[in-house]
Amino acid sequence: MADQPSEFRIEMPPATPVVPVQLWLDDKFRFRCHKGIACFNKCCENIDILLTPWDIVRMARHFGITAREAIDRYTTDAQIDAHGMPALKLARKEGSTACTHLTPEGCGIYADRPAACRYYALGSVAMRKKESSEVEDSYFVVKEAHCLGHDEPHEQTIREYRREQGIEPYDEANRAWRDIVLKKRSSGPTVGKPSQRSFELFYLASYDLDGFRSFALSEKFASVFEIAPELCSQIESDDAACLAFAIRFLRQALFGEMTIPVRGGAAERRLPAYRERLLRDAQEKAAQLADQQDALYDSLKEQGQ
Ligand code: SF4
Ligand code: SF4
Numbered sequence: 417m418a419d420q421p422s423e424f425r426i427e428m429p430p431a432t433p434v435v436p437v438q439l440w441l442d443d444k445f446r447f448r449c450h451k452g453i454a455c456f457n458k459c460c461e462n463i464d465i466l467l468t469p470w471d472i473v474r475m476a477r478h479f480g481i482t483a484r485e486a487i488d489r490y491t492t493d494a495q496i497d498a499h500g501m502p503a504l505k506l507a508r509k510e511g512s513t514a515c516t517h518l519t520p521e522g523c524g525i526y527a528d529r530p531a532a533c534r535y536y537a538l539g540s541v542a543m544r545k546k547e548s549s550e551v552e553d554s555y556f557v558v559k560e561a562h563c564l565g566h567d568e569p570h571e572q573t574i575r576e577y578r579r580e581q582g583i584e585p586y587d588e589a590n591r592a593w594r595d596i597v598l599k600k601r602s603s604g605p606t607v608g609k610p611s612q613r614s615f616e617l618f619y620l621a622s623y624d625l626d627g628f629r630s631f632a633l634s635e636k637f638a639s640v641f642e643i644a645p646e647l648c649s650q651i652e653s654d655d656a657a658c659l660a661f662a663i664r665f666l667r668q669a670l671f672g673e674m675t676i677p678v679r680g681g682a683a684e685r686r687l688p689a690y691r692e693r694l695l696r697d698a699q700e701k702a703a704q705l706a707d708q709q710d711a712l713y714d715s716l717k718e719q720g721q
Pocket of ligand 1: 459460463515516517518519522523524525526529530533
């Protein structure tokens with residue numbers, strides 16, 4: 417299997433002019449954003465922001481709604497890669513390129529704004545080196561003409577900026593997910609196009625955390641996987657633990673890594689049910705086809721009369 421270096425970018429608004437200098441945590445850059453600045457809100461008026469799993473969790477918490485409701489209200493569907501791996505983007509206001517959360521006073525969800533909004537005006541690239549399991553993060557400055565923050569007389573290190581913007585908890589929660597995306601991309605064409613089922617599982621585990629929680633705590637799940645009772649309570653009560661478990665599950669579902677112990681004989685027990693479902697699906701499809709054929713012949717007969 418080809419093991420290509422891979423990268424994952426925190427998405428920025430379209431056609432962002434990147435300063436081509438790679439920066440590391442202790443490098444300094446000049447930038448300051450504040451409410452009194454003349455360009456206030458300009459950066460949120462034309463967005464194209466890819467969301468991470470923790471962004472959805474925080475957005476849902478902010479409004480006291482489920483992940484599913486947050487997805488339906490505040491995101492649009494997108495794709496992470498050419499294979500059609502599902503992704504979510506931050507929704508825009510109807511008929512506009514502005515962010516759905518933008519208000520005249522600024523960001524309407526500032527305390528829970530997504531990772532990409534916190535990073536701005538920085539970009540981040542995660543590179544997995546060839547034949548290495550370690551992922552290296554580096555940064556670059558994004559300088560858009562409308563953003564006057566670059567002219568402010570304020571310098572800080574990347575590390576200080578990350579801390580000030582509250583980026584660390586987001587990166588912490590998203591890191592394992594990002595590694596999966598990188599791994600999926602770097603697997604190369606030999607793996608082929610992932611199945612629809614793997615897309616659905618990826619979507620559920622990555623974004624619909626409440627849906628994944630119900631799935632992971634269901635009797636069906638427990639009949640296949642062994643999960644300790646303490647872990648079940650963590651999954652139930654702690655979003656970060658639930659996301660970490662969702663990523664563990666994805667490693668197993670997507671790459672066949674044995675991250676969650678499977679109960680002895682579970683595969684064999686489930687095989688007859690799986691076969692039965694396949695047979696039922698095939699029978700339903702055949703019945704649908706027969707109905708379509710009947711309708712076709714009926715319409716031909718009517719035309720011939
Ligand atoms: S979530 Fe807030 S900071 Fe991010 S683009 Fe929307 S309004 Fe701007
Ligand atoms: S300084 Fe840049 S980041 Fe801050 S409000 Fe202006 S355009 Fe947005």
